[in-house]
Amino acid sequence: MSRKPTDVPAPPPSLRALLPAHPQSRGPELPQRHVELKRKRQAAACETCREHKTKCDGNRPSCTACLRRGSECKFEAGPKETHSQALKRKFDSLQGKASSLQQVYDLLRTRPEDEAWSIFRWIRDGESPESILQFVHHGDLLLQLSLLAETGPQTDRFTSTSDARGIDAIP
CATH class of the missing domain: 4.10.240.10 (Zn(2)-C6 fungal-type DNA-binding domain)
Incomplete structure (x- = not known):
């Protein structure tokens, strides 16, 4: 037995069916309730x-x-x-700062004394831990590049092989 969408179920026998109100007649005016807007x-x-x-x-x-x-x-x-999002943002920021400070501390402990004094002077001059780390890492990179430039390709000590791009590589 299939139902059509226009079929309306019959009301229970104890209740009578209601008809829709006429658009012109609204019936008795009900007092309007004062509705407070939620904050x-x-x-x-x-x-x-x-x-x-x-x-x-x-x-x-x-x-x-x-x-x-x-x-x-x-x-x-x-x-x-939210407050918890702000706390998480603050925690992440503090964790990053602590990591930078720990890295600077490790540099002071592990670098040769003259480099450690240079790092100490940067700290005394007010440099941020992040900029000190950049100075040191860029300095290390420049040092490595200058050492490579000074030594140049040493084909007499190493045998050159060609990689897939045609660039000489030292194994």
């Missing part, structure tokens, strides 16, 4: 509202609660960022 939920509260455990409307540069209190309004999270 838009913010991704993250400002630090002052978090500290006071109050609702924050997220207005920037200063939220309503901070304006009312007369306190400084500071957001750790971005406008579309």
